[in-house]
Amino acid sequence: MSTSVPLIVKLLASSVSVANRAGKIVRDVMSKGELGIVEKGKDDYQTEADRSAQRCIIASLAAQYPNINIIGEEDNPDTEGDVPSDWIVIDTDKDVLSLECPSSLQGVKEEDIVVWVDPLDGTSEYTQGFLEHVTVLIGISVNEKPVAGVIHQPYYKTLIDGEKKMGRTIWGLQGVGVGGFTPAPPPDSLIITTTRSHSNALAEKGLQAMNASQVLRVGGAGYKVLQLLEGVASVYLFATSGCKKWDTCAPEAVLSAAGGKLTDILGNYYKYGASEQRLNKTGVLAAVNNELHSYALSKIPEELKELQSKK
Known part of the structure; x- marks a missing residue:
């Protein structure tokens, strides 16, 4: 080397x-x-x-x-x-x-x-x-x-x-x-990718507010971000705590390198220093571009954002 x-x-x-x-x-x-x-x-x-x-x-x-x-x-x-x-x-x-x-x-x-x-x-x-x-x-x-x-x-x-x-x-x-494949444009309609195994009432409330044409329920943060990059989904939303820093660090880095954005549901970036808590307390919101991310952020109910911000 x-x-x-x-x-x-x-x-x-x-x-x-x-x-x-x-x-x-x-x-x-x-x-x-x-x-x-x-x-x-x-x-x-x-x-x-x-x-x-x-x-x-x-x-x-x-x-x-x-x-x-x-x-x-x-x-x-x-x-x-x-x-x-x-x-x-x-x-x-x-x-x-x-x-x-x-x-x-x-x-x-x-x-x-x-x-x-x-x-x-x-x-x-x-x-x-x-x-x-x-x-x-x-x-x-x-x-x-x-x-x-x-x-x-x-x-x-x-x-x-x-x-x-x-x-x-x-x-x-x-x-x-990015390398390893070529990112595709997002689908024409709003398609949300979300968890298939860790949902709850708060997460479902966030999804309902999106009025998406389709909701894909799959496993793994890495796979969800790949769905964004492959043009299978428009937005990745998990509107409550559950995933950890090791779930989102690599996907955020890859998505960001492709021009996308991953934050919590308040629109704030997570920090990945060694002393940071492992849990992503305030959920995950990701999209393949800033425009889609801003749109999805605006659709999340304020009461849900306020509830998450108190955690």
Whole structure:
């Protein structure tokens, strides 16, 4: 790895390669059929795939970038300990490595960075067989702001030279754009994507206020943001607390790099410093462009905003 490549670009290139390996681990656990499910809380599950993928990601990044603060979802002792040597990834994605780093990020040091890791976003869907919803998320924040991110889909199927390939990796870098696919324009009508497994009365009230032509209920913050970028949905709304920083750091970074916007339902950006609370208390509102985001923000009832702002 060339020392002349700025740290942020190197870290993103490493994260792409690591996410690919973590995605294979996720598939391997499923193919063996022993998911090792643990219930962490109500409707909150952890599997062997969560644990193993996190061990792979954290061990690989920590080995190369020892002074970076890495925060993973699975803060369980079972995610620590010896890591198999073939899980330690030192490769870097050559396409990402060749990117020109924005001037604002060229001087970033390891101590300025917090990496937020969700090794398997959409665990509930994973256990129920909705595998297309599953993503591996690695978000890179500098001075509390998401600046780069990786969304890997382990079960995305593509044909390359007549052969089926599993997995797709999409990345975003502030000031550069996105790679791995080409974003599509939003649909002509207002289509909302939201949770399929963590809804409640407040969340439903926010959805009703949108008067959308269609509501898509899917799993995982990563998958919802991909629906925005692929032109499947117009807005991603979850009008109450529930998701965490590791759910939204990478998706926000990728969406922002594509010209989109992700905030809470009050229109405020979340901060991603290491000392910030993990829970996104005031919900999530995202859209593929500022115009759609402003429109959706204006439709959320003031009483709902006031209720969330008191949390």
